Amino acid sequence: MAIWLKKSFFVLISILTFGLVTPSQAFLNEEGQALAKSSGKASTVERAEEDVMEEESLFTREDFLEHIMEQAEQNAYMKFGTKIKPAIEVEFRTVILPKMEYAIEQTSLQYGDDDLSNLVISEVPQYAKTEKIFHIYDKRSGEDIIRFHVRKDHPPKAGYYFNFHYHTVHDDFQAHHDLGSIFWAKNTPPQWMSVS
Known part of the structure; x- marks a missing residue:
């Protein structure tokens, strides 16, 4: 008109x-x-x-890492639930979380700053038995880039451990990259996301 x-x-x-x-x-x-x-x-x-x-x-690699690490820590604590978190939080924060950050940082180096704004962290699964803590994926394609998991290990006569590890897209998620283990106790740990 x-x-x-x-x-x-x-x-x-x-x-x-x-x-x-x-x-x-x-x-x-x-x-x-x-x-x-x-x-x-x-x-x-x-x-x-x-x-x-x-x-x-102006979105920088440092912005990406800071944002992802905040979400990673929140997702991990959500996964642990209020029964597991108090028992392993200090060791998780001082031993496992810095290794997670290093793995994410090394993976992010393979992407340009423009691509980093498309990498996002997944939700914590609502089902308790899975190993998944969170995945980082490309929101454009929906494909995972790196997967962070924790499993309950029970070596004979040694008690229970939480084994933290990750898998990457670069080897088609086949290799098991160890982040460390945290001892729980001799007794069976509660289910993931259990509340007090």
Whole structure:
């Protein structure tokens, strides 16, 4: 619709309704963009879009690691539940978590900064028997990049251990990369996600 026709329509409606009905925000935005284009100035909407694009391009490897590690720690504690977490939290935080961070950092080096913004962490599975803590996957393709797991080991006459390990896409998730084990006790540990 021509600009003069839109303005005429706006004036006509304003006169007929005595200003009780105002034009929609979409109409005003459209008009503002048209005026900005004709005057050669960028609209506030366009400037806001440019700011968002600039912010996304400032996403760094450090930002990625910080964000992923916060989520990784939260997911691990959710997996442990309130019965297991208090018993292994200190050792997990000091021994296992730094190794997880190193594995994620090394894996992230194979991706450019632009690709890192598409790597996200999965949810904690709601079923208790699986080894999965979380996976990091590419949200564009849905394919896993690295998988972090924990399993309950029970060597003969040695009690129970939680074995933390990960698998990567680079060997088709076949190799078992050990992060370490944490001793639980002689008695059987509770189910994952158990609450006190």
